[in-house]
Amino acid sequence: MGYGRWISGFGVVGLGVAFFVTAPAPLPDDALIGADGTALIGDPIAGEMVFHAAGCASCHSAEGTDALAGGKSFVSDFGTFYAPNISTDVDHGIGAWSDHDLASAMIAGVSPNGAHYYPAFPYTTYSKMTPQDAVDLIAHLRSLPADATPSRDHDVGFPFNIRRLLGGWKFLFASDDWVVADVATPELERGRYLVEALGHCAECHTPRNALGALNTGDWMRGAANPSGDGTIPSVHSDDLGWSAQDIAIYLDSGFTPDFDTVGGEMVDVVDNTSQLSDEDRAAIAAYLVALP
Amino acid sequence: MKSLILLAGVATVAVGTMAFAQDDVDPAVTARQAHMQLYAHNIGILGGMAQAKIDYDAELAQIAANNLAAVAALDETTYWIEGTAEGTKALPAIWENMDDFMAKQDGMTNAAAAMADVAGTDLASLQGAMGDLGGACSACHREYRQRN
Structure with a gap:
């Protein structure tokens, strides 16, 4: 009887925690308010x-x-x-x-x-x-x-x-922490923002665990293609071996250093990156080359 | 000593034969891969100039562009034989969409001809034609080439 009450007590608490943890939380109401107290334009x-x-x-x-x-x-x-x-x-x-x-x-x-x-x-x-x-x-x-x-x-x-x-x-x-915690220069910081926040490069280029979460220990080191068609290559410099300039040129023109060209879904990515500024492409490249 | 040399000779021939057996690739596959290598070689010269990795040389640029246009104008029908995708980067989708595949080859033919029209003019003209050329390559690589 006593144990039963304890167990059901835990059960209620557990359900309560689960309910709290799984509840969808939209952004706070003031998320788009600037430092001066007015709405961001x-x-x-x-x-x-x-x-x-x-x-x-x-x-x-x-x-x-x-x-x-x-x-x-x-x-x-x-x-x-x-x-x-x-x-x-x-x-x-x-x-x-x-x-x-x-x-x-x-x-x-x-x-x-x-x-x-x-x-x-x-x-x-x-x-x-x-x-x-x-x-x-x-x-x-x-x-x-x-x-x-x-x-x-x-x-x-x-x-x-x-x-x-x-x-x-x-x-x-889900985490708000950067994968690469330390960035030494403003260019690397911009590159990190473009890769880790906006570009979501790791969604394809990093392997996942059984629950579909990114394995950040193998950050950017390539992964299976979820569609089953081939693999997605590592873009870590240990494997890729391209200079930062090579990467920036590829993200602009689609040409590899050997003058092969971009293929697969990456064609769509280069369609996007080719429209960024030279500085932003250089920042992405600098971040990738500097990956630990 | 002589028998040793003979033995070495036999061993070499045997290893060579084995290697040949392993490399027993359909000649159509070899032909289309060579076709791609000719593209890469000539685009390498043009792209090297466009990216300022090598100095612009109008005569050399024109030769590379002419070669590229000549290769791109070849009728590739005999290379793309159904059932030869296995073990290559060619995707079976090629044979499910042969009309589209051929249309993309026409795109390459046109982009290479456009490059040949301007490659010898000046560096800016060559650079201007690189975008469409790369686009023509990746139009096919997007749909019809295996990821790694």
């Missing part, structure tokens, strides 16, 4: 650079078009995910969302109706995006055309279809 021109650096179009553009109508499929061990429509369409895109809704989606991984997103959407890295970059990106998104294609539901089986469980995943694996 988004600059759509600056936001276009954030858009390219964050690689939004690589996943959200419909096949063969520039419209952010979604529909691209992403096969994984947990099911097949479909990128949603993030065009400005009011019914099927993000046209009716507030800035706070959009920032919560990108930075906290929580939808406007309070559900967790699957981390196929790399909010675990966008969480390190600066609030100013977020409002700039939002201003740019709002400048893009609408497309009325409905988003397709993900094809994910039990238990992964219980979105609430993603709260536990986030609790275990």
Whole structure:
């Protein structure tokens, strides 16, 4: 009797903890308020650079078009995910969302109706995006055309279809810490921001554990392709052996030092990085070459 | 001593034969890989100039661009034989989308011809044609080449 009460007591506490841990938490209401107490103003021109650096179009553009109508499929061990429509369409895109809704989606991984997103959407890295970059990106998104294609539901089986469980995943694996803790120069710091926060390079180039979390001990050292097609190469200098200049040229032109060219999904990535500034490409390259 | 040399000779031939057996690649595969190497060699000269790794030389640039355009104009039909993807970086998707694959080859033919039109003019013209050339390469590598 006494033990039973204890056990059920633990059970209630455990459920309470689980409920608390898995509850979707959107951004605080003041997340987009600047240091001077007024709302941050988004600059759509600056936001276009954030858009390219964050690689939004690589996943959200419909096949063969520039419209952010979604529909691209992403096969994984947990099911097949479909990128949603993030065009400005009011019914099927993000046209009716507030800035706070959009920032919560990108930075906290929580939808406007309070559900967790699957981390196929790399909010675990966008969480390190600066609030100013977020409002700039939002201003740019709002400048893009609408497309009325409905988003397709993900094809994910039990238990992964219980979105609430993603709260536990986030609790275990999402982190606001940088993987490379020490950056000696402003260029390396910018490179770290572009790679670890916006570019989400590690989502493909770093291996994952059985629960789909990145193994940061093998940071950027290559991984299996979740779709089963070949492997994704290491971009650590131990394996790649390219100079920083080689990497910067590749991210601009798509040419390797041997004058082979970029292939596979990386073609879409180079489409984005080729639109960044020379300084930003150099910063990415400097960060990669300096990886410990 | 003579028998030792003979033995060494026999061993060499045997190892050579084994190596040949392991390298028993379909000649169509060898041909298309050589085709790609000719691309890379000539683009290496043009790209080296475009990236200022080697000095711009109008005559040499024109030779490389002419070679590239000549290779790109070849009809590749005989290289891309169905059933020869195994063990190569060519994806089976090639044979499921042969019309698109051939259209992308036409894109390469056009980009190489455009390069040959301007490579000998000056460095800026050569650099201007590099983007479309690289784009034509990766258009195919995006869809039809195996990741590592």
